[in-house]
Amino acid sequence: MISQFTSKGANKIINEDAIETLIVDDGLLCILCDGVGADSDPEVASRITVSAVKNLFDASDKTDYLERIKDTIIDANDFLVKYSHQKKDNNQMTTTLDILYLKDNFAYWGHIGDSRIYYLRGNTLRLLTKDHTLIQKLIEEGFLTLKQAINHPSSHILLKALGKDNPEPDLSKMRLNNFENHRFFLCSDGISSLIDDSELQQIISNKDFDSIQNNIISLVRSRGAIDDYSFILIEKVNNGWKENS
Incomplete structure (x- = not known):
């Protein structure tokens, strides 16, 4: 089961996010990008990155899918940097990037930036990625508490993003058993900044995908x-995936 949605913010002119899901090598490839608004043409950065990732991953013949994701991110980064240099203004274009690939009994993912990948097993939601932000670094080093980090003025500062030198993505994988269904949730920070993990867990645990989508959209809009x-x-079941919307 797959449900996907993207929308511009309430006061935004252009949607700087981009998403894509497609079948590659009989597995499901999911891509989510959030163009960095402080840099040049963020909506272009996210869209061409999704397109580049899709084509690069599909064209690769590597059967080590974590290595394929790593190579895809490195090559997509090179493409975005070169594209930036060819523009008239020569200004840097950057975007977050999350790639999730589900095939057989494994989940593989690559991550850079502050978009997120969550995993729901049973009724327990787990964050699989770590935000590459100044705030997260300050929390880890003990300079900020989680409470102090909420609405912090530096919350938008990214330490890593695609489009910079040496992207150094986080990469990981895990085995999925055959006895349970497995749900994954990728989102941009337009959702994670307004809905906390405990709320997300409650929402995503709902069995009905339409209700999940409607609840997330309503809550984000009600909070501005x-x-x-x-x-x-995505919900991975033994017989694969079924498109919901």
Whole structure:
């Protein structure tokens, strides 16, 4: 089961997020990007990155899918940097990037930036990625508490993003058993900045995908939809995936 949605923020002119899901090598490839608004043409950065990732991953013949994701991210980064240099203004273009690939009994993912990948097993939601932000670094080093980090003025500062030198993505994989269904949730920070993990867990635990989508959209909008907001929700079952919306 797959549900996906993207929308510009309430006061935004252009949606700087981009998402894509497609079948590659009989597995499901999910891509989510959030163009960095402080840099040049963020909406272009996210869209061409999704397109580049899709084509690069599909064209690769590597059967080590974590290595394929790593190579795809490195090559997509090179492409985005070169594209930036060819523009008239020569200004840097950057975007977050999350790639999730589900095939057979494994999940593989690559991550850079502050978009997120969550995993729901049973009724327990787990964050699989770590935000590459100044705030996260300050929390880890003990300079900020989680409470102090909420609405911090530096929350938008990214330490890593695609489009910079040496992207150094986080990469990981895990085995999925055959006895349970497995849900994954990818989202941009337009959602994670407005809905906390405990709320997400309650929402995503709902069995009905339409209700999940409607609840997320309603909650984001009721809280101002400050930024563009996008998500991909997948439930992996033994017979694969079924498109929901």
